[in-house]
Amino acid sequence: MNREINKLKIMERREMMKAYDEGEEDIIGDQSAGLEQPPLEKPSIGTEFIPLTKDFENVIKNNDFLNLLNTRSSKRKYSNKSITKDELAFLLWATQGVKNVIGNQRKATIRTVPSAGARHPFETYLFINNVEGLEPGLYHYLAIDHKLEFLKTIDHQKEQVSEAYGEQTFFGNAPVGFVWTAVPYRSEWRYSLDAQKYALLDAGHVCQNLYLSCEAIGCGACAIGAYEQKLADGLLGLDSKPNYEKENEFVIYAAAVGKID
Numbered sequence: 001m002n003r004e005i006n007k008l009k010i011m012e013r014r015e016m017m018k019a020y021d022e023g024e025e026d027i028i029g030d031q032s033a034g035l036e037q038p039p040l041e042k043p044s045i046g047t048e049f050i051p052l053t054k055d056f057e058n059v060i061k062n063n064d065f066l067n068l069l070n071t072r073s074s075k076r077k078y079s080n081k082s083i084t085k086d087e088l089a090f091l092l093w094a095t096q097g098v099k100n101v102i103g104n105q106r107k108a109t110i111r112t113v114p115s116a117g118a119r120h121p122f123e124t125y126l127f128i129n130n131v132e133g134l135e136p137g138l139y140h141y142l143a144i145d146h147k148l149e150f151l152k153t154i155d156h157q158k159e160q161v162s163e164a165y166g167e168q169t170f171f172g173n174a175p176v177g178f179v180w181t182a183v184p185y186r187s188e189w190r191y192s193l194d195a196q197k198y199a200l201l202d203a204g205h206v207c208q209n210l211y212l213s214c215e216a217i218g219c220g221a222c223a224i225g226a227y228e229q230k231l232a233d234g235l236l237g238l239d240s241k242p243n244y245e246k247e248n249e250f251v252i253y254a255a256a257v258g259k260i261d
């Protein structure tokens with residue numbers, strides 16, 4: 001790509017970082033147009049369900065907030081120790097846990113993280129390699145029910161995941177690889193052309209909660225922004241092609257997690 005085209009593309013992308021106000025009066029979001037609200041989360045597609053605890057008393061090792069802030073860093077080397085199911089339950093709860101479902105006709109989830117308009121336009125998937133009592137494979141978090149569902153085993157999971165995530169083998173080999181997809185319409189239904197920016201802002205809160213909650217239980221995390229879209233979507237069985245379908249879903253962020261010696 002030559003430098004001039006590159007500059008133009010960069011400028012185009014920068015526009016997404018701004019609040020949308022150009023010709024705003026012409027834009028009517030789907031909610032204002034009276035269209036039906038999309039579901040609060042993706043319906044279950046798994047074959048096996050794993051209930052998760054909300055009792056985290058025995059899981060937390062460090063409850064000193066200042067200390068958590070001071071020790072937080074990106075950690076890419078993990079011990080061989082398994083993560084327990086209860087520890088994993090805590091990390092899922094801390095990142096996307098649903099505390100309340102509010103509203104009657106127009107519902108919203110109130111979670112452990114903030115999200116513009118409580119839209120929470122994400123799904124959480126896990127590549128599991130080393131969690132006590134769970135077979136390696138791909139799992140999906142059912143946030144409203146606080147359950148995991150097993151989706152499938154992946155041949156040569158460590159290698160395929162590493163390849164899709166920029167040859168970052170520490171992610172492919174990590175005891176758990178968190179992957180967050182965006183379901184943009186959940187936010188676009190209300191916020192139209194501001195929704196994409198909001199979704200990216202929202203994603204930051206999710207991963208920061210993962211970092212801090214990992215520190216609290218003797219684990220370490222490292223955010224992953226580098227990946228190949230088609231390969232990463234393909235591993236989850238998603239289609240990377242741009243489309244305006246309401247269920248359109250694609251990877252936007254990930255993080256490696258493991259125990260620290």
Ligand SMILES: Cc1cc2nc3c(=O)[nH]c(=O)nc-3n(C[C@H](O)[C@H](O)[C@H](O)COP(=O)(O)O)c2cc1C
Nearest residue numbers: 072073074075076166168207222223224225226227
């Ligand atoms: C949006 C985002 C994307 C990142 N992507 C990667 C990545 O793909 N691979 C990696 O090793 N670290 C990644 N990191 C971690 C950063 O390199 C790390 O946060 C930074 O070097 C500062 O170090 P600290 O987190 O230990 O303070 C990412 C961090 C963020 C916030």
